[in-house]
Amino acid sequence: MELNVLGTSKVALTICRRLVEKSHTVGFVVSRFKENAQRFVKDIGSGVPITYDEIEKLSDVVFFAVPDSAIAQVYERTKDRILPGTCLIHFSGFHSSKIFANAEKLGFHRASMHPNLSFADPVVAQSNLLNCIFGVEGDAEGLRIAIELVEDISGKYVVLPEDGKAGYHLAAVVCSNFVVGLAALAERIYEKSGVEESRELMGNLIDSVAQNIKIKGVAGSLTGPVARGDWEVVKKERELFKSIFPQFASFYDQMVELLRSLKEGRL
Ligand SMILES: NC(=O)c1ccc[n+]([C@@H]2O[C@H](COP(=O)([O-])OP(=O)(O)OC[C@H]3O[C@@H](n4cnc5c(N)ncnc54)[C@H](OP(=O)(O)O)[C@@H]3O)[C@@H](O)[C@H]2O)c1
Incomplete structure (x- = not known):
């Protein structure tokens, strides 16, 4: 799959590194600051670094790798430039994928895949990722795609009820x-x-x-x-x-x- 990343987060970096090893590709890496996107691309060795203003069209899979409090805002800012059929995925443990408002109406699939892992230290996170259990949920196609990605990361996941994520x-x-x-x-x-x-x-x-x-x-x-x-x-x-x-x-x-x-x- 082609993975596009919004936000140069620790979680996205660790997960993308692993997925690139498993033959997925990184498309656009979007940041508020060009130098952050460039650093991220350099770290994983693939992708095109751009800022939000430079987004033209995003498709396939889009990771919303921003703080929980910014997911809805980044979605509002970018959704007009995401093609129908794209799967929107975030990594929050608290929010469900319903945070992508009107996704179905706009033709998007939606999912969340939350790694049960602390990313405080990148080396520790990288070495524990292969054993990480993900909490996943989403609409039917979003969930299928999230599980396919998790299968390439650790193969371990629990499917969550959309309305039980806060607990x-x-x-x-x-x-x-x-x-x-x-x-x-x-x-x-x-x-x-x-x-x-x-x-x-x-x-x-x-x-x-x-x-x-x-x-x-x-x-x-x-x-x-x-x-x-x-x-x-x-x-x-x-x-x-x-x-x-x-x-x-x-x-x-x-x-x-x-x-x-x-x-x-x-x-
Ligand atoms: N940290 C963990 O241990 C952990 C564990 C499980 C799940 N998660 C989840 O993973 C997601 C990312 O967390 P993280 O810890 O990896 O994040 P992080 O390293 O703090 O990075 C978040 C990125 O979001 C962008 N950003 C920051 N403030 C923003 C704003 N106001 N508006 C738009 N973009 C903003 C920044 O990228 P740019 O500067 O490039 O724009 C920043 O690098 C969250 O949903 C979190 O709940 C985290």
């Missing part, structure tokens, strides 16, 4: 972004306790939890003082937590209550 994305936020927030707390506690090299410690611990969740499920992965009922330890650590994070004092109690509910099957 799907919230779950992803909780199990990825919230973990980073928890790690920030842990990092500070390690630091206060004089433990160095906490990055690797945390990384290994989180990896082991992730593996347990895959094999034993969430409830089966609970370990530690709450799971064992070591309430003396829970109480002492509560005081320590509150002395380090007075501003998040209630957070510890809420987490303990959450873990207790999980342990007792009340969640």
Whole structure:
């Protein structure tokens, strides 16, 4: 397929690199700034760098690789220059492809393909892409095309209900972004306790939890003082937590209550 890219995003760069390896071609790479488009094209080794004003006609597949809040606006700005029959695809986990308003009336197919992967580091993202599970949805033809592309990236996907994407994305936020927030707390506690090299410690611990969740499920992965009922330890650590994070004092109690509910099957 010929892939046209709107927005020189991290996600688009990683995905296009892989798809070019699998014999897809990149057509136009469109940016607000010519130099961004040129850099993107240089990075993947194919494509024609242009700005939005230079778009004449786009066809086949168009990736809307812009922040979630800009997808509708970029669509409005470009839809008159996209040929009917083109498949419009974005990568948002939150929005469905219905964000492409009146797509059917205008003759477009529509889909979204959300990679369940953090693109914070390009090298890490590139190496994990082959194992990435995509959340996909769309109209019949859009979904077919999105799945065909995913088959060439990792081959792993879940089909999402169009109207369930907000919940799907919230779950992803909780199990990825919230973990980073928890790690920030842990990092500070390690630091206060004089433990160095906490990055690797945390990384290994989180990896082991992730593996347990895959094999034993969430409830089966609970370990530690709450799971064992070591309430003396829970109480002492509560005081320590509150002395380090007075501003998040209630957070510890809420987490303990959450873990207790999980342990007792009340969640
Ligand atoms: N980052 C992640 O870990 C991740 C994971 C899964 C899904 N996603 C989804 O992937 C999509 C892209 O995210 P990303 O993190 O790859 O984005 P990103 O690297 O921040 O890049 C977004 C691109 O959009 C363009 N842009 C920025 N502001 C704009 C505006 N106001 N109007 C028009 N264009 C604008 C810029 O390109 P130009 O300067 O070239 O115009 C920018 O490079 C989003 O839908 C996001 O939800 C991201």
